[in-house]
Amino acid sequence: MIQFFKSLYFGRRLFYALFGISTLFLLSFWFEILYSFTWILTSILLVLLFTDIITLYSGSHIDADRILPEKFSNSDENRVEISIKNSYGFKLNAEVIDEIPVQFQKRDFLRSADLLPHNTLSFEYFLKPLNRGEYVFGNLNIYITTFLKLAKRRYVFNKDQMVKVYPSFVQMKKLDFLAMDQKISLQGIKKIRRIGHTMEFEQIKEYVRGDDVRTINWKATAKHSNLMVNQFQDERAQPVYSVIDCGRVMKMPFEGLSLLDYAINSTLAFSNVALKKKDRVGMLVFSKKIDSLKKASARLSQLNHIMEALYNINTGYLDSDFSLLYSRIKKNLSHRSLLMLYTNFEHMSGLKRQLPFLKALAKNHLLVVIFFENTEITKLTEVAPQNLSESAHQTVAEQFAHNKKLMAKELQRHGIQTLLTPPKDLSVNTINKYLEIKARGLL
Template sequence: MTKSSKSLWARFLFQDRGILPTKRLILTYLVLTIFLSLGILRDLSWWFVFMVNIVVFFISLADLLFSAKKTQLFFKRTITEEMERGLIYLITIEIRNNSPYSLNYRFIDGLPQTFSKPFPVSGRVLADSANVITYNTVPSERGKYEINKLYIRYQSVIGLWEKQITVELPDTVRVIPDLTETKQYLENGQHFLLYEGLEIRKQQSGVGEFSKIRSFVVGDDPRKINWRQTAKLQEVMTNEYEPEHGKYITILLDCGRMMGAELKKGNRIERALEAAVTVAAAALQKGDYVSVLAFSNEIKTFVPPAKGMAHLQTILQSIYHLKVDAVESNYAAVLQYLEMMQKKRSLLLLFSDIQTFLHEENALAYLKRLRKRHLFFMIGVEDRTLLNRTKAEPIDVQATMLKSIAQQQMLYKKREKNKWERQGLPMIEAREEKLAVTAVSHYMEIMNQNLL
């Protein structure tokens, strides 16, 4: 395809720039052709046919002159610089028409392929006025994207011709993980954890620092009732204690091949990122130090430990673009790296695929050594397909075989998990929609019991 033909093809694909006939002009010529053809059958002269076509053509050109010029149109895009994956966002396009002619327009914004696109968007802007148009989009993949162009088509006064222009409107958008669960925890952490059946205040008796005095609720320890405040306020009040702050939490994110397995909503790495950010927010809010290490067959990123809610933005900017690598994870290498980088005792919270991790005998040797200094805990997404296979009815030979193999896999996983847990290396699996809740609940349980 030659350069000129590519340019012409791009023009018809709502790209490039130029002038195109509208459906009104094509329909006009179609009707005119039918009438002139009937006239030719009745001895209408070819000279008359030629003159009619010339007149209609020049009328259409005159209509083209009564349309806005490119220099008389101004465009502005307003877009959020940071979006969360899977959520709906509003984008605003402002069109200012400084010409003396009203115009009908259509436009296509230059969004990436991973964004939903409700295009073309159409409207009308009057002479010497401005129009603001909004449309919704949903980003489906994390990452950093450049949005540079806006493709516009607008018609002349009668609407026989359509001008097409391309406007440069550079914007940068970062798509980060869905923070819905993180916001739910920050708004009401007690309610967030009660969904899992664990309360923040649950801890060993007499352990922790005094936090505040609050109203007594069902389930509180009667030994912690503050009788002085109870007599003063005529309401049963209790002392609330909280764990010591300033502990170190290290979140390990597996970005290997198995983390790309698709789930009902996204894949494993998406769920792991959302849960990791929620755990980080919970730990930072409690005054703990949080570090994050992402890996596959090599170290992808490492965020040094720090505390304070401002550190959450540092973590987000470091991990929002992480993708799954088509390689096997090297657990031994990352644990060896962690042994050098993390000198202080910390909670190692690993998000990975348990089925794959159980086959790593080298990782077990490193973890035994790390266990002397750190506290290890692993969490993964349960395999619903495997669970459904174990519960399936053996209606035929094939179904029976699949059920027996699935049960064998479950027994192997249970046996291996018990072996690791006897070494002081606990691991659990959670449903994909409860991964963040389960992770935060176990973090709270570990901190409340002063295991770290």
């Protein structure tokens, strides 16, 4: 009985009818002929109401399901499907209220639909998350009514469904085509830069005249009683690392996403392209400490490992320690690698504090410093000032924008590759920079 009353609601038509009947009872105080007529209307309304309730609770039911993807892609439109099956033998009207996760701050979700008898209805809607993490859906509430719309019956489905929001794998798939440049892989066109003896072990074989005696494997020779040599092949896969700064400078938001989220989305897309180019990809995340380090690997599973590691990364409120970054890279990365460093500098003084460590990194590795244009300031410089105050603001904005270009020139002057980009174009520009480096044979 308690469940019955919890599921029973009344429609607007009933309240409109009750308001009209109340008005007629009031008028019957002066016009007595309305009194008996109003009681007849009241009786008819009660009969219709009980008929409506009995019809809704006649033993038939509806089934509904919220179909979620395995994971959501951050900063992209993600599809959510609602499926409703009507087991009643007549047409129903349904109002669907889905309890969307609190992160979206959406409290007015309502969809109305007609349910045909013994039929299934499906519809979809899209959600765009702006933060990584766990998103919990609440109840899927469905209120059904007959054509009378005097009473409603409430159904509740799918309590507490959880979906995880990962870095933008949708963006990664969209940019996958950038790895399909066939010209780069054609023999005789791609530039190859060889430094030293970069060879990978392939197999052990018997010595034949002309083999390098320096490659003799003495242990294998002792076992086989014949001279055995190690055979090597040219090392093709180069180590490529995405280095992400998680300090306070990466908290700045643009169009709903923080700079850190832009960097994370770019790292995933860039790593996918690098794997397609047969390079080994890795990742390092740092702030006041080293938060995560994934050694470079060319395995297909490496992309999933990077995605899982990026899932829980958050910014802090302190400045990052670039001296710690330098010492950890010097200790753990013995081979010359491509380092794509995602960070941000707003003032020349901030760059100069970190410049000695950046120069030290660039001595042993190919370093690309990626930092961001302040697009809000750029917009301000493009607006014609209307008064003296706006003119002063525009002058300051132009100075900030000019400082960004000076910082890029300063890094280039010290032989450090630089990429200054708007946040929304970060992934495309980063991949293009990587492809440029591969084409020029700098790594």
